Amino acid sequence: MLYPHLAAGDPEVRNLIMHELQRRRDGIDMIPSENVTSPAVLDALGSILTDKYSEGYPGRRYYGGNEYIDQIEELARARARSLFGVTHANVQPYSGSPANQAVYLALCNPGDTVLGLSLFHGGHLTHGLGVNFSGIYYKHLNYTTTPEGFIDYDGLQQLAEEHRPRMIVCGATAYSRKFDFARLASIAHSVDAFLLADISHIAGLIVGDEHPSPVGHADVITTTTHxxxxxxxxALILCNGNPSTPLKAVEKTRENIPTLIDRAVFPGLQGGPHNHQTAAIAVALKEAATPEFKTYAHQVVVNARTLCAALIEQGHTIVTGGTENHLMLMDVTKHGLSGGEAEVALGKAGITVNKNTIPHDPRKPFDPSGIRIGTPALTSRGMKEPEVRAIAEFMHTALMHHTDDTKLADIRRTVTELSHAFPPYPELNQPI
Ligand SMILES: Cc1ncc(COP(=O)(O)O)c(C=O)c1O
Incomplete structure (x- = not known):
């Protein structure tokens, strides 16, 4: 039986976890920010490390009993440095948003001007949305994409020259093309701004050599690990240089970035690190350094390209006309649907995607024109080009019959059949 202790202690929670497992087994998750972690990562996450307090950094803790926690955090830091080719890594941010918050705290003062890609053109909340801390505490100006959906580098250069920001944030949540980090750095440095590269979405592709790295261009790099x-x-915060010991209050200069980052994470923003999470990050980084992971990253991109080509062939509109990474944005309006309706129809057919604005979307953010589709999770399940072509066909049929619940239920049965041949967690393949 799976999770026997939970079955005894809290059957209600276990039951809901089992339903979620069944949902994943029966359907195909294509949300580009999601993935399927290994049993080793899950073991570390569920370990006794969750019980330990260890405010501070290895060798400089505010609590006793941290001799093994120190070794775990050092291991995670060393693996992050080696995988990304930097000299400093902070592995303590609780997640991607706090990591970005730490960089703002480290490098900017409240009220400073920061340029980030608009959320409605693919950027993240923490890149300057008005209702987010980034838009509340900093004077945020957004750059955008061109009418075709590519980053408008010329527009960014102009904005940067006009407003002389303290920091430029690059990276995205919904962008299917490669970033030109050299160009972004040259724009930032031409106006003496810091460049933050948020590689949350593409970190796995970067370590798998499927996307150029911002190392050597960006002043600081953040990434989620999930x-x-x-x-x-x-999340990780990566940079070059070394922090001073002990960490002292310092000027916000380029040379001081490692110290500024470490101080911003703790004590600036967070208390005790989540040690079970740090251990699981260490495990994931070890996995990401293997040749198998490179093969995986390559297949993610091949699958995205294959899916994109198949959807275009069926007459669908893909923003920018293609993809160079793990995701694509599809404008569904020409078939008489909104993004929300497409999300619901595909959901009924067993395929999970999310509605998303497209660049220069004429519709409202809560009712946008597009959907965002990604291949990382299905690739982790072992799906390749033939399966992806079949999925494109399912998607097409579902979208063309989006009001026909009987047809959608038919597709769902076929999706579940395919899905069962590629279980997301083979090690958990027991009856529920
Ligand atoms: C580019 C980017 N940065 C930051 C984040 C924030 O990560 P989290 O949801 O872990 O706070 C995300 C999450 O979607 C993201 O896409």
Whole structure:
């Protein structure tokens, strides 16, 4: 039996977990920010490390009994440095948003001007949305994409020259093309701004050599660990240089970035690190350094390209006309649907995607024109080009019959059949 202690202690919670497991087994999750972690990562996450307090950094803790926790955090830091090719890594941010918050706290003062890609053109909340801390405490100006959906580098250069920001944030949540980090750095540095590269979505592709790295261009890099990197929820902040010991209050200069970052994470923003999460990050980073992971990252991109080509062939509109990474944005309006209606129809057919704005969307953010589709999770399940072509066909049929619940239920049965041949957690393949 799965989770026997939970069965005894809290059958209600276990029952809901079992339903979620069944949902994943029966359907195909295509949300680009999700993935399927390994049993080793899950073991570390569910370990006794969750009980320990260890405010501070290895060798400098505010609590006793941290001799093994120190070794775990050092291991995670060393693996992060080596995997990304930097000299400093902070592995303590609880998640991607707190990691970005720490960078703002480290490098900017409240009220400073920051430029980030608009959420409605693919950026993240923490890149300057008005209702987010980034838009509340900093003077945020957004750059956008061109009418075709590509980052408007010229527009960014102009904005940067006009407003002389303290920091430029690059990276995205819904962008299907490669970033030109050299160009972004040259724009930032031409106006003496810091460049933050938030590689949350593409970190796994970068370590798998499927996307250029921002190392050597960006002043600081943040990434979640749970998207293409296929680890637990969590985040890394990466940079070059070394922090001063002990960490002292310092000027916000380029040379001081490692110290500023470490101070911003703790004590600036967080208390005790989540040690079970740190251990699971260490495990994921070890996995990401293997040749198998490179093969995985390559297949993620091949699958996205294959899916995109098949959807275009069936007459669908893909923003920018293609993809170079793990995701794509599809404008569904020409078939008489909204993004929300497409999300619901595909959901009924057993395929999970999310509605999303498209660049220059004429519709409202809560009722946008598009959906966002990604291949990281299905690739982790072992699906390749033939399965992806079949999925494109299912998607097409579902969208063309989006009001026909009988047809959608038919598709769902076929999706579940395919899904069962590629279980997301083979190690948990027991009856529920
Ligand atoms: C580019 C980017 N940065 C940051 C985050 C925030 O990560 P989290 O949801 O872990 O706070 C996300 C999450 O979607 C993201 O896509």
């Amino acid at each position: 998207k293409t990197l296929r680890g637990p929820r969590g």
